[in-house]
Amino acid sequence: MAPAAVLQGQATKITRESHGVAYSPARDEIFTGQPVASSVLVFSGGGAGDQAPKRVLIGSKTQLHNPWGVAVDDTHHELFVADFTTRSILSYPIDAGGNVRPLRVLAGPNTEITKPAGVAVDVPHDLIVVTTQPFLSPGGGHANGGVYFFKRTANGDNAPLGIIRGPHTGIIGAWHAAVYRDLVFVSVSNINWKPAYDYGGFECRRTLTEPPPWVWEHPSGFVGVWKITDRGDVPPRAIIRGPESGLHDPGGIAIDPESGEVFVGDTAHNGLYTFLVPQFFQLSTGVAVLDAGAGNHS
Numbered sequence: 001m002a003p004a005a006v007l008q009g010q011a012t013k014i015t016r017e018s019h020g021v022a023y024s025p026a027r028d029e030i031f032t033g034q035p036v037a038s039s040v041l042v043f044s045g046g047g048a049g050d051q052a053p054k055r056v057l058i059g060s061k062t063q064l065h066n067p068w069g070v071a072v073d074d075t076h077h078e079l080f081v082a083d084f085t086t087r088s089i090l091s092y093p094i095d096a097g098g099n100v101r102p103l104r105v106l107a108g109p110n111t112e113i114t115k116p117a118g119v120a121v122d123v124p125h126d127l128i129v130v131t132t133q134p135f136l137s138p139g140g141g142h143a144n145g146g147v148y149f150f151k152r153t154a155n156g157d158n159a160p161l162g163i164i165r166g167p168h169t170g171i172i173g174a175w176h177a178a179v180y181r182d183l184v185f186v187s188v189s190n191i192n193w194k195p196a197y198d199y200g201g202f203e204c205r206r207t208l209t210e211p212p213p214w215v216w217e218h219p220s221g222f223v224g225v226w227k228i229t230d231r232g233d234v235p236p237r238a239i240i241r242g243p244e245s246g247l248h249d250p251g252g253i254a255i256d257p258e259s260g261e262v263f264v265g266d267t268a269h270n271g272l273y274t275f276l277v278p279q280f281f282q283l284s285t286g287v288a289v290l291d292a293g294a295g296n297h298s
Helices: 278-285
Strands: 021-024 029-034 039-044 055-058 067-073 078-083 088-093 104-106 115-122 127-133 147-151 162-164 174-180 183-188 222-227 238-240 250-256 261-266 271-276 290-293
Touching: 021 067, 029 067, 029 078, 039 067, 078 115, 078 127, 088 115, 127 174, 127 183, 174 250, 183 250, 183 278, 222 250, 222 278, 238 278
Parallel strands: 067 115, 115 174, 238 290
Antiparallel strands: 021 029, 029 039, 039 055, 067 078, 078 088, 088 104, 115 127, 127 147, 147 162, 174 183, 183 222, 222 238, 250 261, 261 271
């Protein structure tokens, strides 16, 4: 199927990759992080073709280095950005452009944030949800990613209110999340990339004894659903997974509760998958554990 519209070209300032996209219904604007350019681009909702962005958030004062996931809060008029390299969550006025300082910076050892890939805002519960990829320390230490919950206005080196993490969760690395009522839908990519070089880029990792596996050689990912109150090493209450689902490296995720649909982008297959799972959304009032298996996809 051909896309309804495509933003593409030199004038757009879109670089090689965009790891996160968010839409503001109130402003009819599209936000996308640009890791290569250390920036966030903002386009009109109806934009198409080689169209210049309305605003560009960029510069040393922004503290943006490697922006991945982005989220908008139309209620409090704020933009949230997950910066993968600085291990931080930065918030800005939603209309920010240029070289603007963040309103808040959530970062530090007490946050336990390793490699934040995504951020979602839960306005009714006054929370932000942060999803992280696995972390490989220069010394060879390794920690899997997870789902972290913070107060929406958390600033500085604040400890999380809770974490979903551990072997029973199935999470090696989580990519993005979407919130509906008291549910969190998480795309779990499970990429476990361990480069041959250290993070300084100067020599092979000291613990390396053989060539590391290719980045796509990892356990298949899935979409998991947890309660906003779940904590610790708990399995998802609902899950989309398996060969028939077509998912291997799920990245972007969006939900339509009214139609009961979950939309997932898979970076390994360069595809967009749509699953009809209305029973998942009914978990907001129940406690059942559901496995969609292959699910319905198109």
